[in-house]
Amino acid sequence: MRIVCVENLDKRLLELYQQLQAEHGNLRWWPADTPFEVALGAILTQATAWRNVEKALDNLKAANAFSPEQIHAISQDELEKLVHPSGYFRMKAKKVRAFVDHIIERPMAVMFEQDVPVLRKELLSIYGVGPETADSIILYAAEKPSFVVDTYTYRLISRLGWVEGNFHYERLRALFMDNIPPDTNLFNEYHALIVRHGARVCQKTPDCEACFLQSQCDFFQNSSD
Numbered sequence: 001m002r003i004v005c006v007e008n009l010d011k012r013l014l015e016l017y018q019q020l021q022a023e024h025g026n027l028r029w030w031p032a033d034t035p036f037e038v039a040l041g042a043i044l045t046q047a048t049a050w051r052n053v054e055k056a057l058d059n060l061k062a063a064n065a066f067s068p069e070q071i072h073a074i075s076q077d078e079l080e081k082l083v084h085p086s087g088y089f090r091m092k093a094k095k096v097r098a099f100v101d102h103i104i105e106r107p108m109a110v111m112f113e114q115d116v117p118v119l120r121k122e123l124l125s126i127y128g129v130g131p132e133t134a135d136s137i138i139l140y141a142a143e144k145p146s147f148v149v150d151t152y153t154y155r156l157i158s159r160l161g162w163v164e165g166n167f168h169y170e171r172l173r174a175l176f177m178d179n180i181p182p183d184t185n186l187f188n189e190y191h192a193l194i195v196r197h198g199a200r201v202c203q204k205t206p207d208c209e210a211c212f213l214q215s216q217c218d219f220f221q222n223s224s225d
């Protein structure tokens with residue numbers, strides 16, 4: 001994947017944010033009470049819908065296995081049963097266990113004192129924490145500016161014509177990190193707006209007739225030629 005040479009990309013990214021916000025409103029995202037719950041959610045949501053994560057989180061709460069120490073104390077079989085609704089339950093339980101083991105040694109509050117690049121490197125060193133999970137933990141739990149990208153982001157940005165080639169997490173993230181101000185609220189809201197637009201309008205089969213971005217979208221312009 002490469003970034004296409006778009007004139008004034010920094011301004012256009014901020015304009016896109018304002019347009020998405022005008023269309024979809026203020027979303028304020030990530031339904032969790034504590035940084036640990038955010039991190040659990042970020043691990044459990046890999047390759048599954050949020051409603052399945054909620055069921056797994058409810059199971060953990062109901063079983064009094066909702067702190068690092070409580071999860072650390074239960075058996076792997078029990079943990080697998082509790083996270084079962086989130087899918088890939090054996091792997092997810094292993095990932096949750098690895099994360100919990102890490103933060104028992106290095107509490108999240110201590111980890112979160114670090115700057116974003118150092119914190120990101122530490123999170124990525126934990127089994128089961130990939131770039132999207134690490135960035136979600138940094139943005140929503142540590143409340144520090146690390147832009148989260150995903151397939152919704154790729155679909156929108158590639159259809160607009162700002163990147164070409166296959167999805168590449170780090171390059172797509174860099175497009176935002178390098179061109180918009182490092183502001184936690186902006187990053188939080190921007191990601192939520194992209195997901196909302198991707199889920200409701202710029203879906204796999206896009207509903208271009210309902211989209212306010214037609215005039216600036218390469219995909220639309222090319223398909224209507």
Ligand code: SF4
Pocket residue numbers: 156159160201202203206207208209211212213214217218219220
């Ligand atoms: S015009 Fe169509 S392809 Fe382009 S951003 Fe909108 S929904 Fe997506």
